[in-house]
Amino acid sequence: MILMLSSSVCYAEKVLQSIDNIELYPTTEGNQFKLSQLKQGCKIEAHFFGEIGKTQENYIFKQQNLLYAARYEYHYSKGGLTNLSENKGNFKTQRQRIELNPQSSQTIADFQQYLALFSPLELKKCFR
Numbered sequence: 001m002i003l004m005l006s007s008s009v010c011y012a013e014k015v016l017q018s019i020d021n022i023e024l025y026p027t028t029e030g031n032q033f034k035l036s037q038l039k040q041g042c043k044i045e046a047h048f049f050g051e052i053g054k055t056q057e058n059y060i061f062k063q064q065n066l067l068y069a070a071r072y073e074y075h076y077s078k079g080g081l082t083n084l085s086e087n088k089g090n091f092k093t094q095r096q097r098i099e100l101n102p103q104s105s106q107t108i109a110d111f112q113q114y115l116a117l118f119s120p121l122e123l124k125k126c127f128r
Contacts, residue, residue, distance in 0.1 A: 012039040016122040029054075035118045035126070041067065042126035044114050052076050053093075057100075059111045063127055069100035069107050 014037045021030045029049035036043045041062035048055045053075040060068040073096045100107045115123065 013037070013043070016042075016125060017118050019117055022117060033114060033117050035122055037125055044111070044118075046110075046114055057110070059114065061111070061126070066102040066108065066111050069102045069111065071098045071100055072096070073098065 016035045016037055018032065018034045020032050022033065025031050025046075025048065027048045028051050031049065032045075032047040034045040034047075036045070038060070041060060043061075044057075044059040046057040046059075053073065055074070056072040058068070058070050058072070059066060075094045075096075102108075
């Protein structure tokens with residue numbers, strides 16, 4: 001049921017705010033946090049970029065209620081960005097999706113930390 005809900009609310013997406021390279025979350029290749037308004041509710045995407053892969057976390061919420069959370073781990077083959085001299089940027093990406101429990105204390109804590117990064121003015125659009 002939640003998966004159906006998440007796929008149906010993702011189509012009409014409007015980016016409200018995007019923030020790059022937050023020092024609190026250091027990675028070798030940077031990070032990005034994006035707040036988007038959906039048809040029903042909002043979504044936070046947290047991207048963490050590395051040399052041999054990247055991680056993306058999605059949090060879908062309505063008002064302040066977290067409805068869905070997932071982590072996507074992308075792993076680069078042939079050494080990824082650490083081995084560009086040999087692989088010439090010709091490497092494959094494998095993706096793994098991990099469902100997160102939206103009611104677990106760790107998921108809620110991460111969600112709350114990411115919410116705090118965004119402008120109250122933009123967040124207000126999610127809480128009407």
